Amino acid sequence: MTTKELIAQIAKETGMTKRRTEELLTATTEVIAESLQDGKAVQLQNFGTLETKQRAARKITNPKTGEVSMSQAKRVIGFRPNERLKDILR
Amino acid sequence: MEENIQQKQTWVALRHALAKQVHCTEKEAAVFLESLVHQLTLALQDNQAIRINSLGTFRLQAVAPRKSVHVGTGEAITIAGYNKLTFVPESSVKESMNNTATPKLTPETDPLRKLGEQADEIIGILAEMGQTPSQTKQPDDKTPETPQEEVIEQPLETETQKIVEQLSETEPQEIVEQQPDRPIAEKVMPPKTSKKQEKNHTGLIILLTACFFILLCIGAYFFMQHKLVAWMDSLREKVDGTELVATEKLAEDEIIVIEKSDEVDSTESTIEGDSSDEIEEIVQPQYQSFITTEEMHADSRLAWMAYRYWGKKDLWVYIYDANRDRISNPNLIKVGTPIRIPRLTKEQQDLNNPDTQRFIEQIQSEFK
Known part of the structure; x- marks a missing residue:
């Protein structure tokens, strides 16, 4: 499902216009991204939680050359689904 | 442990932030x-991947069933397969996570943002109470701005004071810089006035030269007047001389005729005898030749003729005497009468000569 199809489905369900729905979806993504950048996890009710994890620096090996190097520490985004959603999708 | 420490954007907070972002209830x-x-759940149930722009993609990943061993009994069991929900963030979001160059301020570190969030909460409460957000927007918009204005006004005042001070410092410099410009402007001005003065000077020079030439011409006229008159007289004399040459021939012919007549008269007088004795005593002048013959004009006078030829008016009597045959009365001469001018001897021209004096008295006595 693309973003356009998602907007159309939401608009159809809520009765909002597609433009308004698009504005709300864009704002939602911005709020989620900002929250993640701020280091906050975003909990979506009955769906799951988007959170960030700190990935430590580690040794990595290039399989072609066998060269070993150090990867930098970084934050990664992870998603942990809600148990209810898990049961639904299971 | 990290999950417990990590703050959560709760559902209410997310709803609140979204309402603030889009200005909706x-x-x-x-x-x-x-x-x-x-919709996400429905799509995932249909085993569809859902791609959301600028966030990421939710996708179900099937985990196949696998064999395992029960730890307690040691029996071989099969773990059923299931669908694992995964999330792949977009690269822009990934990069933003590790972009430490611009760390964003948290509400704790950004008081203005905290105030804004509080204002948004008030807006949400008012909206729930039934008021339109547009009505409450104006005061709420002001509330976060007031602390900003207070914070910003101070540096503005200080900046304005600095600018005023700089201007006050720079103004005297400008005045000092402008002062030397004024003399330059004054120096530039004189050429304009000098051009006018030059024009006036040229006009005056032209007038003076014109006056000088006029005076010079007047002086030259007066200086040369006598010479010009003399030159004109000489020209007239030359012209008269040429006429005389022409007239003398005629006069000589006439004299010949007159002499012949005189001879006849003399013969007649000799025949008459003693009656002409008294006339001989008066001494009648004898005219050998004539200078010229002039035609009598309205303004001609015998005295002036005598003055012109001999310089003496009293000698007019000789002219009259030479023209007795044509002039009956010297005071009444017809215009156009030809007047012969006799050639007088020196004795005749001398007024001190008694013969001349006697002759003049005789003629004058006739017409008194």
């Missing part, structure tokens, strides 16, 4: 979020 935001989750 929290109710509308809640409806949207519930619909979003519902």
Whole structure:
């Protein structure tokens, strides 16, 4: 499902216009991204939680050359689904 | 442990932030979020991957069933397969996570943002109470601005004071810089006035030269007047001389005729005898030749003729005497009468000569 199809489905369900729905979806993504950048996890009710994890620096090996190097520490985004959603999708 | 420490953007907070972002009611935001989750769930149930722009892709990943061993009994069991929900963030979001160059301020570190969030909460409460956000927007917009204005006004005042001070410092410099410009302007001005003065000077020079030439011409006229008159007289004399040459021939012919007549008269007088004795005593002048013959004009006078030829008016009597045959009365001469001018001897021209004096008295006595 693309973003356009998602907007159309939401608009159809809520009765909002597609433009308004698009504005709300864009704002939602911005709020989620900002929250993640701020280091906050975003909990979506009955769906799951988007959170960030700190990935430590580690040794990595290039399989072609066998060269070993150090990867930098970084934050990664992870998603942990809600148990209810898990049961639904299971 | 990290999960416990990590703060969570709760559902209410997310709804509140969304309402603030889009300027809508929290109710509308809640409806949207519930619909979003519902549509995502439905799509995932249909085993569809859902791609959301600038966020990422939710995708179900099937985990195949696998064999395992029960730890307690040691029996071989099969773990059933299931669908694992995964999320792949977009690269822009990934990069933003590790972009430490511009760390964003948290509400704790950014007081203005905290105030803004508080204002948004007030807006949401008022919206729930039934007021339109547009009505409450104006005071709420002001509330976060007031601390900003207070914070910004001070540096502005200080900046303005600095600018005023700089201007006050720079003004005297400008005045000092402008002062030397004034003399330059004054120096530039004189050429304009000098051009006018030059024009006036040229006009005066032209007038003076004109006056000088006029005076010079007048002086030259007066200086040369006598010479010019003399030159004109000489020219007239030359012209008269040429006429005389022409007239003398005629006069000589006439004299010949007169002499012949005189001879006849003399013969007649000799025949008459003694009656002409008294006339001989008076001494009648004898005219050998004539200078010229002039025609009598309205303004001609015998005295002036005598003055012109001999310089003496009293000698007019000789002219009259030479023209007795044509002039009956010297005071009444017809215009156009030819007047012969006799050639007088020196004795005749001398007024002190008694013969001349006697002759003049005789003629004058006749017409007194």
